[in-house]
Amino acid sequence: MIQLKSIHHIAIICTDYAVSKAFYTQVLGLTLLQEIYRAERDSYKADLALNGQYVVELFSFPQVPARLSFPEAAGLRHLAFAVEDVAAARQELMNAGVTVQEIRVDEHTGQRFCFFSDPDGLPLELYEG
Structure with missing residues (x-):
């Protein structure tokens, strides 16, 4: 291997x-x-x-x-960035004019996360931890 x-x-x-x-x-x-x-x-x-x-x-x-992101398409799902405080990072993105989804909680890890998109609609994620 x-x-x-x-x-x-x-x-x-x-x-x-x-x-x-x-x-x-x-x-x-x-x-x-x-x-x-x-x-x-x-x-x-x-x-x-x-x-x-x-x-x-x-x-x-x-x-x-163009590449489909939504609805879910086959291939790479998203790129996730680790942050210390997802709420603070989300607010900074929104202050910069970026549309960010609501914060959710990963049912398996208990960690908070949210999704947003880059200028081409590529799905990106903030993941707390």
């Missing part, structure tokens, strides 16, 4: 690079490590970090097909 060490990164393709870059850096607080323009693809790629750890690749492409 292969011995995985950790998750290296999550790749996200966006429809409006400037809007998504601002969302992930200014609203969610990820740090821009590097940004590359790939002329042959007419595509930007940003490497973003959370607490100094590289976690997200943000891509742009000239033509991208």
